Amino acid sequence: MNKIKISAKNIDVFYGDKQALFDVSMDMYEKEVTALIGPSGCGKSTFLRCINRMNDVIDICSVKGNVSIDGHDIYDKSIRVESLRESVGMVFQKPNPFPKSIYENIAYGPRIHGIANSKTDLDEIVETSLQKAALFDEVKDRLHQPGTGLSGGQQQRLCIARAISVNPEIILMDEPCSALDPIATAKIEDLMSELKKEFTIIIVTHSMQQAARVSKNTGFFHLGKLIEVDSTDTIFSNPGNQKTQDYITGRFG
Amino acid sequence: MMKDHIVSAYDAQLELVNSNLIKMGGLVEDQLRNSLQSLSNKDTSFAEQIIFDDHKINALEKEIDALTYKIIAMRQPLANDLRVVLSALSISNDLERMGDHATNIAKRVANVKINLPDAPTIEIVKMGEDVQFMIKQVLDSFVKKSDKLAIKAWDSDVNIDDSYLNIYRELLETMAGNPDTITGCSHLLSIAKNIERIGDYVQNIAEDIHFIVTGQALERKSEKRINWEEINQ
Numbered sequence: 001m002n003k004i005k006i007s008a009k010n011i012d013v014f015y016g017d018k019q020a021l022f023d024v025s026m027d028m029y030e031k032e033v034t035a036l037i038g039p040s041g042c043g044k045s046t047f048l049r050c051i052n053r054m055n056d057v058i059d060i061c062s063v064k065g066n067v068s069i070d071g072h073d074i075y076d077k078s079i080r081v082e083s084l085r086e087s088v089g090m091v092f093q094k095p096n097p098f099p100k101s102i103y104e105n106i107a108y109g110p111r112i113h114g115i116a117n118s119k120t121d122l123d124e125i126v127e128t129s130l131q132k133a134a135l136f137d138e139v140k141d142r143l144h145q146p147g148t149g150l151s152g153g154q155q156q157r158l159c160i161a162r163a164i165s166v167n168p169e170i171i172l173m174d175e176p177c178s179a180l181d182p183i184a185t186a187k188i189e190d191l192m193s194e195l196k197k198e199f200t201i202i203i204v205t206h207s208m209q210q211a212a213r214v215s216k217n218t219g220f221f222h223l224g225k226l227i228e229v230d231s232t233d234t235i236f237s238n239p240g241n242q243k244t245q246d247y248i249t250g251r252f253g
Numbered sequence: 254m255m256k257d258h259i260v261s262a263y264d265a266q267l268e269l270v271n272s273n274l275i276k277m278g279g280l281v282e283d284q285l286r287n288s289l290q291s292l293s294n295k296d297t298s299f300a301e302q303i304i305f306d307d308h309k310i311n312a313l314e315k316e317i318d319a320l321t322y323k324i325i326a327m328r329q330p331l332a333n334d335l336r337v338v339l340s341a342l343s344i345s346n347d348l349e350r351m352g353d354h355a356t357n358i359a360k361r362v363a364n365v366k367i368n369l370p371d372a373p374t375i376e377i378v379k380m381g382e383d384v385q386f387m388i389k390q391v392l393d394s395f396v397k398k399s400d401k402l403a404i405k406a407w408d409s410d411v412n413i414d415d416s417y418l419n420i421y422r423e424l425l426e427t428m429a430g431n432p433d434t435i436t437g438c439s440h441l442l443s444i445a446k447n448i449e450r451i452g453d454y455v456q457n458i459a460e461d462i463h464f465i466v467t468g469q470a471l472e473r474k475s476e477k478r479i480n481w482e483e484i485n486q
Contacts, residue, residue: 249334
């Protein structure tokens with residue numbers, strides 16, 4: 001087992017008066033894929049968004065508890081949210097490229113974070129990011145055309161390329177394949193098995209089969225609580241909790 | 254109590270696998286009972302009927318196979334559902350083999366034209382009845398999804414192995430004492446072996462049921478081991 005990369009302890013999240021997460025504690029390991037599953041509204045995305053403080057942008061949202069990355073509390077006052085988000089990238093359900101060229105989509109982050117100093121540096125970052133996202137060969141001849149002109153699956157890989165362009169350590173994926181067809185989904189999954197060699201990946205997915213295929217550990221959320229977290233093998237073959245079993249076998253309701 | 258699936262057609266498919274397995278188990282029970290009866294009564298025409306009946310068991314195995322493939326393709330079962338579906342394939346395969354062994358007994362009854370010695374025949378029928386009880390036990394454990402009953406059925410096999418060994422010894426002695434009995438006793442040895450094998454398949458099924466219920470492989474050793482030294486004397 002790899003070392004703990006992210007450790008969440010006793011996380012409560014409130015949206016105004018409404019509590020969305022209840023005392024969630026979970027460790028996620030370096031250079032592994034951790035899947036978060038559970039029915040809609042169970043809190044898995046809310047939990048994911050605690051890891052890069054995306055919940056900060058929602059005024060009525062408050063987070064209690066502790067999230068640490070490599071042992072450092074990310075909610076500490078000394079932490080700059082911008083640098084946190086540099087090391088914790090995110091990919092969303094719907095591909096959301098900027099309305100700019102493919103090149104600019106990727107160059108934007110390194111430029112604003114001051115990672116690239118010259119045009120040559122930027123060119124190199126754009127190329128390697130696209131290569132790591134398994135997109136380079138498909139777009140190398142049209143880098144200056146709009147990113148929005150790509151197919152859905154390509155756009156999603158462009159968003160992944162954009163996320164990794166700033167050298168993050170962690171990539172959060174919130175249902176990254178739910179808007180994609182099976183072929184584009186397979187490409188993303190194939191890509192994930194490459195990316196995990198370099199990055200720690202946390203994925204929220206509604207596809208049980210996807211969680212079973214891509215992840216090493218899986219956490220099951222229900223009604224804002226983490227019901228069970230275990231190796232993916234165990235969760236999908238012989239889970240310890242009846243609620244987990246009911247959910248993954250399609251008996252919830 | 255297991256909750257229903259959200260998709261009720263899935264429940265219906267799993268229930269069909271379940272009921273087909275129980276039906277198949279019942280047919281195998283009948284097949285062995287009838288074979289033993291034809292053996293005790295030396296009833297060749299009944300034996301012919303039993304041989305014919307074997308196709309019903311084979312047909313059910315094919316039906317269960319087709320259904321489980323369909324469920325895997327359509328539903329991608331997980332956890333306990335996956336164990337049930339995979340075990341159903343293995344259980345139906347074992348039941349089909351048990352049916353073949355029972356049918357083999359009837360084949361000998363139907364086709365062997367010489368008299369089989371009475372005393373060992375009675376012993377063999379007795380052993381067959383014990384195996385029938387094991388089949389009943391293991392089917393009960395399947396219906397009730399009870400790993401405890403499955404273990405009971407599994408454990409019973411040691412008695413069958415003992416009986417088989419005694420019959421084996423007895424038949425050797427009979428043959429040694431009177432070479433005229435060699436042909437008849439050889440047939441009986443084969444029949445005894447058929448029955449003993451059925452007991453082994455019951456153990457396989459008991460292991461599958463234990464796996465369905467607990468998610469764990471059944472790790473168990475027989476209490477007694479065959480004493481080869483004694484046999485070699």
